[in-house]
Amino acid sequence: MTRFGYTLTILVGASLGVAACSDSIDEPQTTPPPGSTTGGTDTTFDHDNDSISVWDLIDRLTKEGPPSFSSQMHSCAKVRYATLGQVLTSVGVNLATVGTAAAPSAGDLYKTGASAYGASNYANRIRENIGITTSGASREFDIFAAGADQIIAAVPTLTRCQVGGVPAQLFSGATCLPEGITCLIGTPATPAHLESCTFSLTHATTPLAGQRIAVAALMAAAYTCE
Amino acid sequence: MKRISILLLAASSFAVLACSNDVTPTGDDDGTGSGSGPGSQDEWDTILTSRVTDYNAALRIASLRLNGDMPSATEIKQVASAPADGQRAAYETIIHDYLGRPAFAKEMFYFWRDTLKIGGTAAFDTAPAFAAKMVVENASYMDMFTKASNNCPTFSEANSVFTDAECANGGPKAGVLTNPGVMASFVSNLAFRRVRWVQETFDCLRFPAETGAPVDVGGAVPYTGAWPFTSIASPTNGGGRVNFQDVSSAICAGCHQTLNHIAPLFAYYDTAGLYKPAISVTVPLEGAPLAQLNDWLPPGDTTAWRYQKPAADLPALGAAMAADPDVAKCGVARVWNWALGKTDIVDTLQEVPAATIQTQIDAFTQNGYKMKDLIFAVYTSDNFVKF
Numbered sequence: 001m002t003r004f005g006y007t008l009t010i011l012v013g014a015s016l017g018v019a020a021c022s023d024s025i026d027e028p029q030t031t032p033p034p035g036s037t038t039g040g041t042d043t044t045f046d047h048d049n050d051s052i053s054v055w056d057l058i059d060r061l062t063k064e065g066p067p068s069f070s071s072q073m074h075s076c077a078k079v080r081y082a083t084l085g086q087v088l089t090s091v092g093v094n095l096a097t098v099g100t101a102a103a104p105s106a107g108d109l110y111k112t113g114a115s116a117y118g119a120s121n122y123a124n125r126i127r128e129n130i131g132i133t134t135s136g137a138s139r140e141f142d143i144f145a146a147g148a149d150q151i152i153a154a155v156p157t158l159t160r161c162q163v164g165g166v167p168a169q170l171f172s173g174a175t176c177l178p179e180g181i182t183c184l185i186g187t188p189a190t191p192a193h194l195e196s197c198t199f200s201l202t203h204a205t206t207p208l209a210g211q212r213i214a215v216a217a218l219m220a221a222a223y224t225c226e
Numbered sequence: 227m228k229r230i231s232i233l234l235l236a237a238s239s240f241a242v243l244a245c246s247n248d249v250t251p252t253g254d255d256d257g258t259g260s261g262s263g264p265g266s267q268d269e270w271d272t273i274l275t276s277r278v279t280d281y282n283a284a285l286r287i288a289s290l291r292l293n294g295d296m297p298s299a300t301e302i303k304q305v306a307s308a309p310a311d312g313q314r315a316a317y318e319t320i321i322h323d324y325l326g327r328p329a330f331a332k333e334m335f336y337f338w339r340d341t342l343k344i345g346g347t348a349a350f351d352t353a354p355a356f357a358a359k360m361v362v363e364n365a366s367y368m369d370m371f372t373k374a375s376n377n378c379p380t381f382s383e384a385n386s387v388f389t390d391a392e393c394a395n396g397g398p399k400a401g402v403l404t405n406p407g408v409m410a411s412f413v414s415n416l417a418f419r420r421v422r423w424v425q426e427t428f429d430c431l432r433f434p435a436e437t438g439a440p441v442d443v444g445g446a447v448p449y450t451g452a453w454p455f456t457s458i459a460s461p462t463n464g465g466g467r468v469n470f471q472d473v474s475s476a477i478c479a480g481c482h483q484t485l486n487h488i489a490p491l492f493a494y495y496d497t498a499g500l501y502k503p504a505i506s507v508t509v510p511l512e513g514a515p516l517a518q519l520n521d522w523l524p525p526g527d528t529t530a531w532r533y534q535k536p537a538a539d540l541p542a543l544g545a546a547m548a549a550d551p552d553v554a555k556c557g558v559a560r561v562w563n564w565a566l567g568k569t570d571i572v573d574t575l576q577e578v579p580a581a582t583i584q585t586q587i588d589a590f591t592q593n594g595y596k597m598k599d600l601i602f603a604v605y606t607s608d609n610f611v612k613f
Contacts (some may be wrong), residue, residue, distance in 0.1 A: 026426050043467070045415075052575050053431065071271035071582045072609045077567030079290060082336055086295045120340060120352060123412060127340035132567055161300040168299060179299070186286040186296035188306045226290045226567055 058177065075132040076225035079117040085110060087223065090135040091184060092154020093147040104149030105212035132225060148212040151219070155180050158199040171211060174201045184215065193218065277612035281305050281317040284611040291565065292324040292605065314611075321605050325598055328386035334358035335381050341403070341560060342427060348380070349499075350407040352393070355381035357402065359388045364598035367557050367590075370428070371544030374399040378406070388505045397494065397501025400544035406499030409492070413499075415510040416468075416517055417492040421485050425491075426546060428570040429554035433481035436533055445473030452533040453483040456524070464524025467509055486522040487530045491540050493517060551591070555580060558587050558600060565604045582609070 064070045079087065088106060091096060097104030104112075118129035122219035129136075140209045152170060155161055159182035170180030176197035181189035197214045204210030235577040274546035285305050301320050308316040319399060324330055334391055338361075339345035345354050359379050360369050378393035395400070395406035403424065404572040412419045423437055440448035441455060449455050458479055459466025470482040495507040507547050508514040523529075530536045531546035559571055559578040579586065586607070590600050603609060 028306045052573070057575060065270050065273075066267075067577045068267075068579050068581065069274065071562070071568075071576075071578045072274055073566070073567075074287070074610075074613065075567040081335065083290055083294050091294050109278075120345070122311070122339065122344055122346040122411075125343045127343050127570065129569075130567070159295075163299045163303050180301055182300050183296075186289065186302070188302060205336075226287050 031197055076137060077131065078118065078132050079223050080128055080130065081114055081117050083226075084143075084223070086115070088143065088147060090158075090160060091147075091151050091219075092158060093150045098152070100147070101196070106145065106150065107116075107144045109143045113143070137224060140223065141180050141216070141220045144223075145212070145216040148215040148219075151184070152211050153214050155183060157177060158183065170215070171201065173200065174210075174212060178202065183220060184218055187222075234263075254501045257477065278613045279608075279609055279611050281313045282602055282613050283318055284605075285320060287567070288324065288605050288610075292321070292333055292601075294328060294336075295329065309532065314606075318606050319411055321602060325602060331358060331362045331381070331386040331388070332383055333385070334361045337564060341441045341564075343409070343423070344407060344411050347407075350411060351381065351529065352378040352391070353402045353405040353408050355379045356405070361597040362388070362602070364596045365542045367554070367595040367597050367600075368548035370401045370554075372541070373401045374541070378400060392508060394497070395498075395500045398540045400540045403540050403544050403547075404501075406495075409499035411493035413497045413507070414493075415508050415514075416521065417489040417495075417507045418485055419489045420492040420495075424488070424547075425484075428553050428556055429550075430559055430571045431552075432572060433485060435481075435484045438533075443471075443473055443477065443479070445477050447477060448455070449473075449477050450478055451483040453479075453487070455479055455483075458482050458486045458525050459520055459522055459524050463526075466521045466524070467511060467515075468521060470522075478513055484532065487527070488537075490519055490522050490528050491537065491543055554591050554595060555583075555587055557585050557595070557597070558590050559601055561597070561604055562586065565601075565610055 004144040023065065065073075085095060088110060093106045096108035096112055097105040097107045099108050114134040116138050118131070118133060121127060155170050156167045158168070163179070168179040168183050169177050170184070171177060175193050178189040178194060181193050181197060182187055183191065197218060200214035200217060201210040202206065230287065257391050263304060277309050282302070283535060284306055285297050289295060289301070292532075297320070304320065305313055305316045308321065313576075335351075335354055335358040339351075342353050342357065344350045356377055356379055357370060358381060358558075376390040376392060378391045378397055380389045380391060381387070382389075389544070393404065393406055395404070395409070398404055408423065414420070414424045422433065426432060429435060430528075434451065437450050438452040443449040455471065457471045460469045460471040463471060469526050470478050470486060481541065490505070493505045493507045494502050495552035496502055505517050505519070507517050507585035509517045528536060529538065529543075531543055531550065535546045537543035537546050556571075557586050562583050563571050563576055564567075568574075570576065586600060586603050589603055593599060
């Protein structure tokens with residue numbers, strides 16, 4: 001047996017012996033809480049014990065499969081903070097637009113949402129968290145909802161949405177158009193995309209509300225993860 | 227089986243055993259599953275083989291990661307409208323184009339900020355800029371440990387331009403290993419945080435990093451290091467002020483066998499990252515006295531990257547790292563995990579078995595450790611384009 005697997009295998013084994021099939025599985029008591037010393041203050045100096053919980057690891061392996069499998073599969077990583085800003089700009093959101101306290105703009109929500117979105121904190125040697133969190137996804141969806149009007153207005157004017165110089169349109173009356181939707185989500189729009197989009201248009205209280213909902217929902221679905 | 231996979235095997239074995247009637251397939255991790263029953267490797271293999279190639283989906287992911295934006299409508303159409311046997315070529319043409327764009331330099335800069343866990347200020351951005359420049363220029367990844375000049379470039383996010391610059395912190399030059407921002411950001415007692423950064427960033431493994439035959443040293447569990455137990459200091463072994471041979475709560479030597487042979491090399495940098503003629507890190511004792519060499523190692527023991535891989539100074543350490551196959555594999559694994567959307571390989575134990583990336587490792591090591599070539603290979607690999 002090699003390297004750090006040795007110690008942690010002991011941890012797993014101990015955990016198995018203590019906790020298998022119990023109704024109340026607690027964290028293994030052999031792992032001191034983060035920030036504490038490895039042993040006691042008389043025997044060791046302060047160590048970082050912020051290692052991954054073996055229980056979290058087991059849970060992940062159960063859900064995602066062994067590394068020989070999961071390493072070959074795409075994960076659902078969050079769109080990075082900087083990339084989200086670029087995507088918003090790219091679909092016509094002006095991040096410099098300032099809203100009000102009651103109705104903040106998409107730019108306001110983006111700029112004040114770095115922490116909620118899990119952006120990096122290099123001063124504390126922390127990289128950006130690319131895992132999806134409730135707070136991050138919520139903030140992202142709010143941004144799309146707040147930016148929907150700007151996106152709807154901008155798409156027909158965006159060069160990146162054009163093919164052969166022909167502008168893309170998002171809507172034609174109560175129908176969603178594939179060219180515009182494709183430009184928003186970054187992949188060819190499928191019949192399911194169009195059906196969902198058109199459903200929003202036809203079931204909202206007003207046509208404009210329907211368009212907002214359709215755009216925000218499509219963006220949220222497309223950018224929950226990369 | 228080697229390195230961290232042993233933990234994952236143990237954990238996955240537990241996952242199979244633990245009481246659940248409704249788990250998804252679990253299986254083992256080395257292909258030695260028992261066959262077709264629940265939790266067997268066969269079920270995972272079935273899922274893998276049932277994936278289908280989707281260049282449209284691959285293009286979207288690649289564009290977001292390499293280009294920092296969605297693909298344009300024209301690019302989407304180029305791939306989507308290509309005949310089935312022409313989609314791969316259309317996709318690869320666009321990927322090749324992405325790797326030459328200014329936006330790619332910016333994405334690399336951000337990638338290395340996250341990978342190195344440093345950035346945001348002029349001083350802290352030189353290491354990510356160095357690494358990003360290495361990628362953009364398709365230079366050797368081993369420059370990260372061996373390059374002797376222009377190791378503190380700057381990067382303009384506004385126009386994606388790198389500007390060469392020498393590090394101004396004095397001392398030896400060895401890629402990012404001697405970067406002043408890194409030395410300042412990861413300062414600590416006895417330089418251990420700097421060593422941990424090197425270990426986890428470039429070897430993709432938490433300490434302990436070396437193992438050997440179990441030896442009874444009087445603790446609750448044996449010492450399993452590669453180095454002799456007597457190769458690290460203690461009050462009774464060379465007069466060190468910290469008892470690294472303590473076995474009363476944990477076998478300190480398990481990690482410190484390696485840590486203590488590297489740390490003195492990083493001890494000459496002060497809190498600002500400036501190289502000094504004398505050891506400039508402290509010992510965590512009352513009054514925070516400056517460390518002495520015998521706090522890490524007993525007399526006669528010398529610095530090294532690994533057991534029997536001596537490194538007299540930081541350039542020698544960099545050379546030893548560059549020659550270590552595990553360092554190359556770590557570089558490939560980090561690029562792989564980035565492409566496949568995984569979280570940090572060390573922080574969240576997102577191991578990539580060598581078998582998954584052996585093709586890329588072989589090409590990487592045989593073709594001069596060129597990172598841009600590696601990125602192209604990963605983003606056009608079968609696993610990347612299958613869903």
